[in-house]
Amino acid sequence: MTKIAVVIYSTYGHIISLANSVVKGIESTGATADLFQVPETLSEDVLAMIHAAPKDESIKVLSSPDVLTGYDGIMFGFPTRFGNVPAQISAFFDSAGGLWASGGLYQKPCGLFTSTGTGGGNEMTIRNSLSFLAHQGMIYVPLGCATSFAELTDLSEVHGGSPWGAAGIAGADGSRQFSELELKIGYIQGTDFAKVAAKLSAAIPDATPAAAAAAATTTTAAEKSDAVETETATPASKTAAATPPASSEKSGCCTIM
Ligand SMILES: Cc1cc2nc3c(=O)[nH]c(=O)nc-3n(C[C@H](O)[C@H](O)[C@H](O)COP(=O)(O)O)c2cc1C
Numbered sequence: 001m002t003k004i005a006v007v008i009y010s011t012y013g014h015i016i017s018l019a020n021s022v023v024k025g026i027e028s029t030g031a032t033a034d035l036f037q038v039p040e041t042l043s044e045d046v047l048a049m050i051h052a053a054p055k056d057e058s059i060k061v062l063s064s065p066d067v068l069t070g071y072d073g074i075m076f077g078f079p080t081r082f083g084n085v086p087a088q089i090s091a092f093f094d095s096a097g098g099l100w101a102s103g104g105l106y107q108k109p110c111g112l113f114t115s116t117g118t119g120g121g122n123e124m125t126i127r128n129s130l131s132f133l134a135h136q137g138m139i140y141v142p143l144g145c146a147t148s149f150a151e152l153t154d155l156s157e158v159h160g161g162s163p164w165g166a167a168g169i170a171g172a173d174g175s176r177q178f179s180e181l182e183l184k185i186g187y188i189q190g191t192d193f194a195k196v197a198a199k200l201s202a203a204i205p206d207a208t209p210a211a212a213a214a215a216a217t218t219t220t221a222a223e224k225s226d227a228v229e230t231e232t233a234t235p236a237s238k239t240a241a242a243t244p245p246a247s248s249e250k251s252g253c254c255t256i257m
């Protein structure tokens with residue numbers, strides 16, 4: 001079964017409502033969806049000053065990015081900050097240096113959705129997060145238009161969302177709730193993304209370098225008996241081949257994690 005992680009950050013709750021629609025879309029395909037929130041970086045005092053909503057305790061906090069290696073695809077949802085990702089998401093991305101070094105997210109599909117107050121940042125926020133995803137070697141899956149053309153081109157109401165990904169408009173003061181149309185686009189994106197993740201995980205079951213190394217060491221019975229002889233002859237070289245260096249040892253120019 002295809003496993004999708006949906007990783008979000010939300011200050012005022014709008015992204016949570018969109019994430020719930022995305023999750024429903026994912027689950028409509030038979031895939032599973034686990035919803036996580038990244039750790040908060042602001043103090044309680046500051047959160048109170050900006051009138052942040054209380055944290056939704058029912059959403060698990062993703063304390064380590066390593067958890068994501070167990071998923072076939074990852075969707076990220078977060079509000080804009082002047083067209084960029086919030087500091088909380090940036091801090092989470094920064095904490096994924098170990099995965100960059102080990103290739104833990106390599107060739108995993110990812111999709112993005114966002115939220116803005118006014119529409120400013122609807123597309124840029126997603127585009128501006130791509131550098132992180134590219135460095136991880138993730139495969140960005142845009143929403144496109146093929147399955148959401150009617151919704152994206154519906155001009156009967158103000159709405160967020162673009163070929164880059166679903167989005168909602170919260171209003172300058174955050175008082176607007178996302179419309180049925182915006183939530184539907186999120187549902188479509190979740191559905192489409194889960195289908196792509198299923199196809200990719202079937203085609204490349206686990207493309208991480210660690211998995212490739214493990215596959216390379218899988219041997220037939222005949223090869224195993226050869227290996228026994230080799231092991232007897234050169235135990236040191238066998239040990240070296242079976243023990244990949246720790247990720248920190250692999251980085252030539254710097255030590256990460
Ligand atoms: C520091 C900061 C910068 C923001 N920048 C923008 C912006 O550039 N454009 C915009 O439309 N909304 C902007 N907003 C509004 C947020 O995008 C809005 O509060 C958010 O989409 C609500 O989502 P949430 O309820 O999930 O937190 C900004 C908010 C903050 C706190």
